[in-house]
Amino acid sequence: MSKRLTLSDIARRAEVSPRTVSNVVNGYVPVSDKLRERVEKAVNDLGYSPNFMARSLRSGRTGLIALVVPEIDVPYFAELARMVTELAEPLGYRIMIDQTSGVDASERSHIARATQSTLFDGIIFSPLQLSPTELAEVAGTTPFVLLGEHSQEQSFDHVGLDNVAAAGDVVAHLYATGRRRIAAIGQNVNRPASTEVQRFDGYLRGLERHGLAFDPTLVAPSTSRHRQLGYDATLEILDKGRPDAIFCFSDLVAIGALRALASRGVRVPEEVAVVGWDDIQEASFSNPTLSTIAPDKNLLAATALSFLVDRIADPAIPPREFVVPHRLEIRQSS
Amino acid sequence: MSKRLTLSDIARRAEVSPRTVSNVVNGYVPVSDKLRERVEKAVNDLGYSPNFMARSLRSGRTGLIALVVPEIDVPYFAELARMVTELAEPLGYRIMIDQTSGVDASERSHIARATQSTLFDGIIFSPLQLSPTELAEVAGTTPFVLLGEHSQEQSFDHVGLDNVAAAGDVVAHLYATGRRRIAAIGQNVNRPASTEVQRFDGYLRGLERHGLAFDPTLVAPSTSRHRQLGYDATLEILDKGRPDAIFCFSDLVAIGALRALASRGVRVPEEVAVVGWDDIQEASFSNPTLSTIAPDKNLLAATALSFLVDRIADPAIPPREFVVPHRLEIRQSS
DNA sequence: CTGAAAGCGCTAACAA
């Protein structure tokens, strides 16, 4: 390959100034048709494309938004990524997905790097471990919005669900369909402000509202959001409690639960009902199909993006909070 | 936030030249301990982080590798992305995931942009529509490797499977377990060099090898790799053929097939066996669990990355080809 | 081992 072409190569070829080439390429200022044509011809003839770095260094913007998620092979994040990417395109932004692997230190360093580097115009961050307070400590100057995690202190833009209410909806549904021993998988005692704690809170309040006693043998904590956790936890609960329903705080965990129940020959929903959370695509195709809390993921993505775009335009606006509606999608498993 | 700090701010503060700060930050040249300390102190005190654009513009490298995939919410790609990301970190590269949405025009423009922009040091590209020939037409100068797709002409680095052999393995397995009416879902007649066509070829050869007649009522084409396709195609085949096995060219399609069979009350594997392809995590947790062709995805990712790193170092080396081993993972569905 | 100075390719004041 020969040397990279520059703006001035084009300018020379088209016999205009670099300024004019820049204007044509960016479509900024009205350029006379004659010159525009000459420039466009030169660009095509020579096969010129602008240098991203130089342009960004000079203009101070990149057109890039980072989506920082724990694990892209968790379908919930993958689906979100898909939506955000598609919504960003018409806004003139490209989405780059950045995986933290959900480990505390790694999440911290990823967000630090992303907010300090000048690579991104903005960031959409879905934290797993980091609390808003910890986040504030490491964050640089790049604007970002928080996804999912409930920010106690309203210091950042934030889009999430009403986790407590949604969990209550699940309990109400299970109660209404005759379930009295409702297990819950996914509590996370280590992170006070986490969505998991909120969901567990909603579960407890739901039990109370329906006069059901809390039974610790029906509860398993969350060490991950993966299928295997649901599988293991379900076997455990099956042995020590005697659930007639299992409420999982994520669909992936619920899928693991379905597998565990099948392996034990327990019929779903006849003997045990299962409800998940997230409404990932997989939930519509499992056997049996999975009842789940379905957040409006598209609205989630769109709102996060719109908050971010606004903040990029004016970093000084006060932080906003938006609670995305959800519905309980009832399928075969309950 | 105040103005961004620059190298020379640090230099002034530490009372050294910009050159020395650069050396310290990059750890290039041996710097005296005394100066290093002064510089590091200044960096920490002021909270300096280098400007990515300026650095990349000057040095000509970014440390960024793009992973260009059709749809990140297809688990196969998500799992691959996870692996590539983790393998790249120790090599000093960050992976940015770029989704094309698998549409022809979009795939073309994404790869054109990615290879022409100076943003990435290299690209790993998993094409869905683009043939190597078409690819050659739009590609810029950024080095890239191809994933999955079989490149007819050996003009690019390429890592893939032996699709024909693997498909043959599936047919052999089904035949050995007594299946005689083996359906296949996922053929793609529109793209001669696609993996789908290779798999179908392997299927045909497998039938022949075992003396089974080809029956067009047992075949459904691939318009996508999604679950819904598997669902629809299975119902269709169930109606017109009378399969005792369904071979799906992707796990996602197989998951859809399982759902369709369950909805019709067809028992798997007693009445109909199902085999998929990819060994995504979901395949270990479906009901029943799914038999599948399991490529060594980690080796796939590692080889692609290593090919790419070599090519970045020396763009002139001849293109290489690597065929990743696979195994047939037999689970409950067959 | 460190300093001075040039320049990566582009955009945007400022002029004309």
Place this chain on the structure above:
DNA sequence: TTGTTAGCGCTTTCAG
């Protein structure tokens, strides 16, 4: 409407 020119912040010859 177009040309001239000065940097964006960094790395890197070239001297010292």
